[in-house]
Amino acid sequence: MSELNKIALQILSNGKGILAADESNGTMTKRLEAVNIQSSPENRLLFRETLFAAEGMKDCIGGVILFDETINQTSNYGKTIPTMISETGAVPGIKVDTGAKELANSLDEKITEGLDGLRERLKKYYELGARFTKWRGVYSIGEKYPSKLAISSNAHALARYSALVQESGMVPIVEPEVLMDGEHSAEDCLIKTSEVIQKCFEELIIHKVDLTGIILKPNMILPGNKSKNKISNEEISLKTLECLKKSVPNEVPGIAFLSGGQSEVEATENLNLINKNNDTNFIMTYSYGRALQQSALKFWSKDIKDIKGTQNIFNHRARMNTLAAQGKWSNELENK
Numbered sequence: 001m002s003e004l005n006k007i008a009l010q011i012l013s014n015g016k017g018i019l020a021a022d023e024s025n026g027t028m029t030k031r032l033e034a035v036n037i038q039s040s041p042e043n044r045l046l047f048r049e050t051l052f053a054a055e056g057m058k059d060c061i062g063g064v065i066l067f068d069e070t071i072n073q074t075s076n077y078g079k080t081i082p083t084m085i086s087e088t089g090a091v092p093g094i095k096v097d098t099g100a101k102e103l104a105n106s107l108d109e110k111i112t113e114g115l116d117g118l119r120e121r122l123k124k125y126y127e128l129g130a131r132f133t134k135w136r137g138v139y140s141i142g143e144k145y146p147s148k149l150a151i152s153s154n155a156h157a158l159a160r161y162s163a164l165v166q167e168s169g170m171v172p173i174v175e176p177e178v179l180m181d182g183e184h185s186a187e188d189c190l191i192k193t194s195e196v197i198q199k200c201f202e203e204l205i206i207h208k209v210d211l212t213g214i215i216l217k218p219n220m221i222l223p224g225n226k227s228k229n230k231i232s233n234e235e236i237s238l239k240t241l242e243c244l245k246k247s248v249p250n251e252v253p254g255i256a257f258l259s260g261g262q263s264e265v266e267a268t269e270n271l272n273l274i275n276k277n278n279d280t281n282f283i284m285t286y287s288y289g290r291a292l293q294q295s296a297l298k299f300w301s302k303d304i305k306d307i308k309g310t311q312n313i314f315n316h317r318a319r320m321n322t323l324a325a326q327g328k329w330s331n332e333l334e335n336k
Contacts, residue, residue: 001212002210002212002213003169003213004166004169004170004171004210004212004213004214005210005212005213005253007091007131007132007170007171007213008132008171008212008213008214008215008253008254009253009254009283010062010091011062011063011090011091011093011132011171011215011254011256012062012215012253012254012256012283012285013062013283015060015285015322015323015325015326016060016061016062016063016090016285016322016325017060017061017062017256017285017286017287017288017318017321017322017325018061018062018063018064018065018093018173018215018256018285018286018287018288019051019057019061019063019064019065019090019288019289019292019293019318020065020134020258020287020288020289020292021048021051021052021064021065021066021067021070021289021293022065022066022067022070022093022094022095022134022289023067023289024067024099025039025044025067025069028044028067031297032044032047032297032301035297035298035301036301037301037304041069041073043304044069044070045070045073045075045076046076046304047297047300047304048070048081049075049076049077049081049084050296050300050307050310050311050314051293051296051310051311051314052064052075052081052084052085052088053075053077053084053307053311054311054314054315054318055311055315056311056314056315056316056317056318056319057085057088057089057090057318058088058089059318059319059322060315060318060319060321060322061088061090061318062089062090062091062285063090063091063092063093063132064085064090064091064092064093065093065094065095065132065134065173065287066081066082066085066092066093066094066095066130067094067095068094068095071092071094071125071128071129071130072128080128080129082128082129082130083129086129091131091132092128092129092130092131093130093131093132093133093134093173094125094128094130094132094133094134095133095134095135095136096114096118096121096122096125096133096134096135096161096165097112097113097114097134097135097136097161098112098113098114099112099113099114100112100113100136100137100138101113103149103150103153105149106147106149106150108140108142108145109139109140109145109146109147109149109150110138110139110140110150110154111150111153111154111157112135112136112137112138112154112157112158113157114135114161115157115160115161115164118161118164119164119167119168122164122165122168122170123168125170126168126169126170130170131169131170131171132170132171132172132173132215133161133165133170133171133172133173134172134173134175134217135157135158135161135162135172135173135174135175136175136176136177136217137154137155137157137158137175137176137177137196137200138154138177138179139151139154139176139177139178139179139192139196140178140179140181140182141178141179141182141184141188141189141192141224142182142184146178146192146195146196151195151196151199152199154176154196154200155176155196155199155200155202155203156203158174158175158176158200158203158204159200159203159204159206159207159209160207162174162204162207162209162214163207163208163209166209166210166213166214171213171214171215172209172214172215173214173215173216173217173256173287174200174204174214174215174216174217175216175217175218175258176193176196176197176200176218177217177218177219177258177260178192178193178196178218178219179219179260180219180222180223180224180225180260180261180262181224181225181226181261182224182225182226182227183224183226183227183228184223184224184227185223185224185227185229186221186222186223186227186229186231186235186236186239187239188224189219189221189222189223189224189239190221190239190242190243193218193219193221193243193247194243194246194247197216197218197243197244197247197248198246198247201247201248201249211249211251211252212251212252212253214252214253215252215253215254215255215256215287216248216252216254216255216256217255217256217257217258217287218243218244218255218257218258219257219258219260220236220240220257220260220262220270220274221236221239221240221242221243222236222260222262225261233266233269233270233273234273234277236270236273237270237273237274237276237277238277240257240270240274241274241277241278241279241280244280244282245280248282250281252282253282253283254282254283254284254285255282255283255284255285256285256286256287257271257274257284257285257286257287257288258287258288258289259286259288259289259290259291262291263291264290264291264292264294264295264317265331265334267286267288267291267321268291268317268320268321268324268329269324269329269331271284271285271286271321271324271325271329272323272324272327272328272329272330275324275325275326275327276327278327283325284325285325286321286324286325288321291317291321292314292317292318292321293314293317295313295317296310296311296313296314296317299313320333320334
């Protein structure tokens with residue numbers, strides 16, 4: 001077992017998942033202002049460290065993805081944020097892309113940037129305590145989209161990123177997100193997501209990336225949020241498994257789904273059904289941002305001094321998702 005494979009399994013094993021706390025300052029500002037909290041470095045730190053100090057971290061969270069600002073901060077407990085996370089048994093991680101920009105010759109689509117100077121930045125993040133990283137490619141579904149250009153250029157960037165990350169002794173999360181915005185059917189999502197993931201692995205293999213030392217972070221197979229053709233949660237789970245079985249090589253240790261605009265309970269219920277129906281060797285868990293934090297953030301915004309109350313809400317969500325990652329969740333448990 002390679003060192004990278006060990007790190008990947010430490011993050012994903014025993015129903016543990018990933019807390020995606022890597023919102024950029026712009027995104028975090030929107031979320032804080034939506035609950036009437038001023039977005040300052042102090043407030044962003046205060047909310048995040050409240051979650052990192054929660055009991056649920058020890059039992060449920062195997063890795064935390066951080067943003068550049070946060071990985072450089074020292075908590076009010078007097079420890080650096082990576083140290084605080086490591087002491088819970090979770091692995092600190094870092095988002096390293098610099099965002100999605102307009103793709104030349106297909107301006108309605110996006111290409112993720114951040115390869116310039118990446119090798120040097122990775123060295124710095126490793127020294128700060130990071131042992132895994134994240135890079136997100138983003139794709140829209142439309143009549144002409146995603147185009148071959150978008151699929152190919154984003155896969156190439158994800159592969160170059162992954163090779164550099166492994167060279168620096170860290171595990172890359174490969175996140176090709178096919179967005180749920182639009183009127184498309186779940187069948188369209190299945191076809192396009194399969195094409196996107198297959199192209200990513202084609203490029204990862206060309207770039208000699210060790211597939212036992214990566215984590216795939218895909219979307220679930222869902223109809224578009226404006227689609228008239230809704231499908232059941234059971235169908236979502238079966239279509240998601242169908243996509244992954246035909247697109248992901250067996251060497252990959254695990255898959256950590258993004259929530260992609262689903263509600264907290266939807267994201268948990270769909271993950272649970274995927275695990276109940278999982279007939280593969282892949283670990284199937286979660287890498288959730290909003291779907292782990294939203295209720296806790298709303299509660300915290302009413303009284304930022306009520307740390308225990310905020311943590312209880314986060315602990316509950318983390319516990320529900322860890323049960324779902326083992327196929328042991330039920331709706332009755334939501335109200336206990």
